[in-house]
Amino acid sequence: MASVLWQRLDETLAAHDRAGTRKTFTPLVAPQGPQSAVQVAGGPKLPVTILSSNDYLALANHPRVVAAAQEALARYGAGTASVRFICGTMKIHDELETALAAFHHQPAALTFASAWMANTALFATLLQPGDVVFSDALNHASIIDGLRLLPSGVTKVVYPHNDMAALEKLLHEHRQVPVKMIVTDGVFSMEGSIVDLPTLVDIAARYQAVTVVDDCHGVGVLGASGRGVVEHFGAAVAGRVDIITGTLGKALGGGAGGYVAGPVAVIEMLKQAARPHLFSNAISPATAATSLAALQVLQEEPGRLTQLHSNVKHFRATLAQLGLRPGGGTTGIVPIILGETALAIEAAAKALTAGVMVTGFGYPVVPEGQARLRAQISAGHTTLQLTAAAQVLADVVRQIPAAGR
Numbered sequence: 001m002a003s004v005l006w007q008r009l010d011e012t013l014a015a016h017d018r019a020g021t022r023k024t025f026t027p028l029v030a031p032q033g034p035q036s037a038v039q040v041a042g043g044p045k046l047p048v049t050i051l052s053s054n055d056y057l058a059l060a061n062h063p064r065v066v067a068a069a070q071e072a073l074a075r076y077g078a079g080t081a082s083v084r085f086i087c088g089t090m091k092i093h094d095e096l097e098t099a100l101a102a103f104h105h106q107p108a109a110l111t112f113a114s115a116w117m118a119n120t121a122l123f124a125t126l127l128q129p130g131d132v133v134f135s136d137a138l139n140h141a142s143i144i145d146g147l148r149l150l151p152s153g154v155t156k157v158v159y160p161h162n163d164m165a166a167l168e169k170l171l172h173e174h175r176q177v178p179v180k181m182i183v184t185d186g187v188f189s190m191e192g193s194i195v196d197l198p199t200l201v202d203i204a205a206r207y208q209a210v211t212v213v214d215d216c217h218g219v220g221v222l223g224a225s226g227r228g229v230v231e232h233f234g235a236a237v238a239g240r241v242d243i244i245t246g247t248l249g250k251a252l253g254g255g256a257g258g259y260v261a262g263p264v265a266v267i268e269m270l271k272q273a274a275r276p277h278l279f280s281n282a283i284s285p286a287t288a289a290t291s292l293a294a295l296q297v298l299q300e301e302p303g304r305l306t307q308l309h310s311n312v313k314h315f316r317a318t319l320a321q322l323g324l325r326p327g328g329g330t331t332g333i334v335p336i337i338l339g340e341t342a343l344a345i346e347a348a349a350k351a352l353t354a355g356v357m358v359t360g361f362g363y364p365v366v367p368e369g370q371a372r373l374r375a376q377i378s379a380g381h382t383t384l385q386l387t388a389a390a391q392v393l394a395d396v397v398r399q400i401p402a403a404g405r
Helices: 002-019 063-076 084-088 091-103 115-126 141-148 164-173 197-206 229-236 264-273 285-300 303-321 341-353 383-398
Strands: 035-038 046-050 108-112 132-136 155-159 180-185 210-214 243-247 258-262 333-339 359-361 371-376
Touching: 046 383, 063 285, 091 108, 091 258, 091 285, 108 115, 108 264, 115 141, 115 180, 115 210, 115 243, 115 258, 115 264, 132 141, 132 164, 141 180, 155 164, 164 180, 164 197, 180 197, 197 210, 197 229, 258 264, 285 303, 303 333, 303 383, 333 341, 333 383, 341 359, 341 371, 341 383, 371 383
Parallel strands: 132 155, 132 180, 180 210, 210 243
Antiparallel strands: 035 046, 108 258, 243 258, 333 371, 359 371
């Protein structure tokens, strides 16, 4: 019977090939950064400008961050070889969690092997049958899947993207439910748009709903000191977001791991009952050290944040001058809508041959007909690199018939 499964897999992959939608991996042969090098199928090493990295502050190869990893390897070894509650907690984990809590102005924090695990752990631990959770239609897949794993007795309500009027109407319909939770991305990963957080927290207060913000793409990008979407909106939302989830794999050093920051009771309950935490090894000491060092660099070198914002503004303006209409807003995510998935993958392949590494995203990552190139800008890019990369993207898009722009 196993042969039936293999045949089905072969047929599915063949269908991807016919449609031009099969994803491929392009290995880097140099450190992650604004510029790197790739090697495809044993061919020559090719220099590329990276426009697809989450390394918004160019900290993944920062000397202090790399040195912190090396020091942690020498002090603690390669890994924990255990989950946290057995013997996998090292001093560097406690130091990082204390720093993350302080960074977000939250009482406590807890790290996980990934931000995906942090989200799935949070909902499954806190919500019970009879509760209701409201989720933005464009929330990250980790939120979507985390909610899918909840027991059937938890009511899951999806509201239209950033539509606060619709959210309030739905909350009013469920106003008698004692435990209500609203979960949203801070920055929506495929759009680059920002949640209307001031309105959301006002609505939450009226209906006594718990607020959860996944700020994976906001930390290190938004706010005067890079603390994310809460800082971005300032006094209007300060102290009014109950729980923040985030990642260590983007602006904070580009390593791996995620975290939850929030009330002490939430963090303690996650320690007691969150299955992804109880049954997965702790993040490596080197990862914890790089993330802690990245937090310190972010706070000591505010010019990186200023440079990121300047780079985003320049890149968007250059695309517009070249006749493209990038979506999103002021974040490091700059989507260029092309339409069909095969078009986005073809465009990304053409860009790579021209020395620009950018990713094409299609269904099911984004809705049908909304496939796109998603450019991501770093503080480490130079103006010349961004200008040249924008020209490459404009040239590539012009070569693709029926590309929406």
